[in-house]
Amino acid sequence: MYKPPKIWRLSCDRNSGTSMNSPASADSGNPNKTGAELSSAQGHGAGTPHHQSFWLWVLCLTGVDYFSTLAYQPSIAITSAGRLAPVATILLVLVTLFGAVPIYCRVAKSSPHGQGSIAMLQRLLRGWSGKFLVLTLLGFAATDFVITITLSAADAAKHLIENPLFHKVPSFFHSQVGITLVMIMALGALFLKGVREVIGVAVAIVAVYLVMNVIVISGGLYTLTQQPHFVSDWWDKLSSGDVGIAAHAYEAPSESATPSTSNEADSPSESTISPGTATPLVPLTWYAGLFMSALLFPKLALGLSGFETGVAVMPQIKGDPSDTEEAPLGRIKRTQWLLLTSALIMSVMLVGSSIVVTTLIPLEALAHGGPAYERALAYLAHAEGGLKLWPFFGEVFGTMYDMSTVAILCFAGASALSGLLNLIPRYLPKFGMAPDWVSATRPLVCVIIVVCLIVTLIFRASVEEQGAAYATGVMVLILSACVAVTIERYRERIGSTWGRVPWPMVLITVVFLYTAVDIMIEKSEGLVISLFFIAAIMGVSLVSRIVRSDELRVVRFQYANNDSKFRWNTLQHVEIPVLAPHRPGGRTLDEKERELRIWHHLDDEIPVVFVEISLGDTSDFFQEPVLDIRHEGGRYIIRVSHCTSIAPAIAALALSLNGTTKPIELHFGWSDESPLKMNLGFLLFGEGNIPFLVKELLRDAQPDEALRPRVIIG
Structure with missing residues (x-):
């Protein structure tokens, strides 16, 4: 033989x-x-076994991405919806709890090994059409996860540079690009150390950050109960039609500034809010306000960013001893707990922060260039504007809040990087569309970090320039999950064609379709960036497939x-x-x-x-x-x-x-x-x-x- x-x-x-x-x-x-080596690439594993932890600790790994949006989400809500921000935020919360959570709980059940909705959609198509669908969705996932890493690090660098104490550091260290690059490399070094250490750091960062935000938000809500005129002022202006959304940017004036002329107001600038309006105000009815909030809701879509990473890190959740590779029921149950718990925490934080920020901070301070722009909760923590929510608020507590924000933003890429480490080895090597070493964790970490460094240099660590691509990637992945769950539920049912249609899922899909299309129309550059990622992945994949075509396989x-x-x-x-x-x-x-x-x-x-x-x-x-x-x-x-x-x-x-x-x-x-x-x-x-x-x-x-x-x- x-x-x-x-x-x-x-x-x-x-x-x-x-x-x-x-x-x-x-x-x-x-x-x-x-043989045995390939079984991991073809099955549910990817290279070496994943370190598994208690689901609440893994929640913190996804939470560094999801919860970190509190650093800028309240400001985005005000910028996009003006005084309607609390209403639009409540709509976002309803869509989260009754739309995204049920969808992703089903995704966790149907795809329990970290592939998410991509694996569900792959089962619908065979042959090259299925492969190209997977590569396209991987392109959007790469856009979401890579931009999560780079945007969060860039925002962390921005918060650090703007902190009063950091001004004492020599100006040589004030480069936002340089600080962002260092933060990304530090994240990569931590992953090279091991996932156990990453989860441990994430738990500490999320715990501190949530406590700091609870202190700020509770202080704001307590102030509103003691000084209800803030709420009545907000309601009176909103009812009178002063929504606080204008077509032109408002630059916060200096002490010696005079009111801007009509010519200055007509200069082209970024769309944001204005403290007033030159047009007569029309009283706003409740249904008109609700309709406007529904139209403005897609602009708040970054508040939905944590669900795809929530299912992507499923392999790191410890299940029951009776779990099998084919039916990890304990892991599925705990992942569903993770998704619901994180959504409830974030919903409370989003609604509370939106109410506090909208009622307590003047709109001119939240305008583009204003002191509270993209740092609304930090503005309150520093007691800027003369309003102390708690007696100990001020520069010291504000700096502590800034440091917790910088830490979670710097670390927000951890869940995204973990998601990429789960997704890429499960598809590209199996398709013959990546070198064999991609299944190993450390080389893949190095490649992803290098890509993130290049993206940071291309965008010059600009938060605004990367935001459109981030929102596009997030919404396309959520939409793909909706489509996958809807089709799967339809195929499971029996009866007539219309009787098999899961109408609640169809409604949720329509809502997210509207959101995704609205984002792509308003911020088309995000779609362009996503298409670039898709083209890059397809190009590399096809070249790798050709190079590896002479393997025995x-x-x-x-x-x-x-x-x-x-x-x-x-x-x-x-x-x-x-x-x-x-x-x-x-x-x-x-x-x-x-x-x-x-x-x-x-x-x-x-x-x-x-x-x-x-x-x-x-x-x-x-x-x-x-x-x-x-x-x-x-x-x-x-x-x-x-x-x-x-x-x-x-x-x-x-x-x-x-x-x-x-x-x-x-x-x-x-x-x-x-x-x-x-x-x-x-x-x-x-x-x-x-x-x-x-x-x-x-x-x-x-x-x-x-x-x-x-x-x-x-």
């Missing part, structure tokens, strides 16, 4: 089939992955029935001199054998084993061929199905059946197709110049020419 070569080892597993394994010491440079052989398994074991223990591929549908086996013996000068006493191969999904990279072995007309026929490519399947068969005294011979006939057509056929459809490809695969797999199966063409 066949002796294991230095590079490839074909072992006969009598119970589960023949598996192909690559020894860890292989020094040929061949990146093929098979057969994981193991499966059997159609017990008889086939018995005959396979029999064939492995006898000397087989000739293996002849036969294309079914053309000549009969009798005609094929007659021509073969004439043209290849084979005597009648030399047995010939014929191989007939049928292709399955040729867009897949790795394969587990199914063997159906028959003994008909005095000859063995091996019918192989579920193949992704013909040449690797034939090469794997030859290596498994290769004799110990004399190498097996593979006899092929000539093809009349052009070389270009054959090469394209191999890359796309698993066919092509089969004899040449088999010969190259055998040469890579068996360096010893004396033991290598021989390829004969005639």
Whole structure:
């Protein structure tokens, strides 16, 4: 029988089939992955097992992304909705609790290994269309997660630079780009240290940050109960129609500034709020206010940023001892707890902060360039504007609040980086669209960090320039989850077509579709950036697929029935001199054998084993061929199905059946197709110049020419 070569080892597993394994010491440079190593890439794992923790600790890992939006979400709400911000925020909370939470709880149940809605949608489409759908969604996911890392670090750098105490640091250290780059590299170094350490740091950061925000928000709410005129003033202005949204930017005036003229007001600038308006005010009815809030709601969509990362980090949640890889029920249940708990915490924080900020901070301070712009809660913590919510508020407490904000923003990329580490190894290596080392954590961390550094340099660490891409990525992923859940629920139901439609899910999908389209129309640059990420991923993936096309990529052989398994074991223990591929549908086996013996000068006493191969999904990279072995007309026929490519399947068969005294011979006939057509056929459809490809695969797999199966063409 066949002796294991230095590079490839074909072992006969009598119970589960023949598996192909690559020894860890292989020094040929061949990146093929098979057998036990490949099982992680093909199954639910990705390289090494994930460190698992209590679900509440993992909540903090996702919370550094989700909760960190409190640093700028109240300001965004005011900028976008003016005095309607509390109403628009309540709508956001309702969509979160009754839309996003049910959707992602279902995603956690249907895709419990961290692939999220991408895995659910992949099951709907086979072939290359399914692969391109996955690559497209991975592009949006990469946009979301990478921009999360870079934008959060840039915002952290901005908060740090604007802190009064940091002004005492030499100006050489005031570069926002430089500080952002250092923060991103520090995040990468922490991940290289290990996920256990990352979760531990996340727990501490989230706990401190939430406590600081509870102090600020509770102080604001207490102040409103003691000084209700703040609420009445807000309501009177809102009822009179003074919503506080204008078409032009308001620059906070200096002490010596005079009111701006009409020409100055007409200068083009960024859309934000104004403390007043030159047009007559029209009283605002409750239904008009509600309608306006619904129209303005998509501008607050960054408050939905934590759900995709919530399901992406599922492999790091410790489940029950009874959990299995196929049905991790404990992990699913705890992930659903995580999603609901984080949503409830964030909902309370968003509504509370929106009420406090809208009623207590003057609109001119929240305008673009104002002291509270993009730091509304920090403005209150520093007691700027002369309003002390608690007696200890001021520069010291404000600096403590700033440091907690900087810490969580700097670390907000941790959940995004963790999500990328879960997603990429589960798809690209499995598709043959990434080098094999991508399944390893540390090299992939280095690659992602380098990409983040490049993105930071391209955008010059600008928070505003990256915001559109961030919102686009978030909403497309949520929309894909809605579509996946809706289709899955429809397929599960029985009855008439309309009766099977899950109307609540359809309504949720429509809401998120409206939100996504509104964001893409208003901030089209975000879609452009996302398309760039998609193009980059597709380009790299296709190049990698071409480069890796000469790998053996057969994981193991499966059997159609017990008889086939018995005959396979029999064939492995006898000397087989000739293996002849036969294309079914053309000549009969009798005609094929007659021509073969004439043209290849084979005597009648030399047995010939014929191989007939049928292709399955040729867009897949790795394969587990199914063997159906028959003994008909005095000859063995091996019918192989579920193949992704013909040449690797034939090469794997030859290596498994290769004799110990004399190498097996593979006899092929000539093809009349052009070389270009054959090469394209191999890359796309698993066919092509089969004899040449088999010969190259055998040469890579068996360096010893004396033991290598021989390829004969005639």
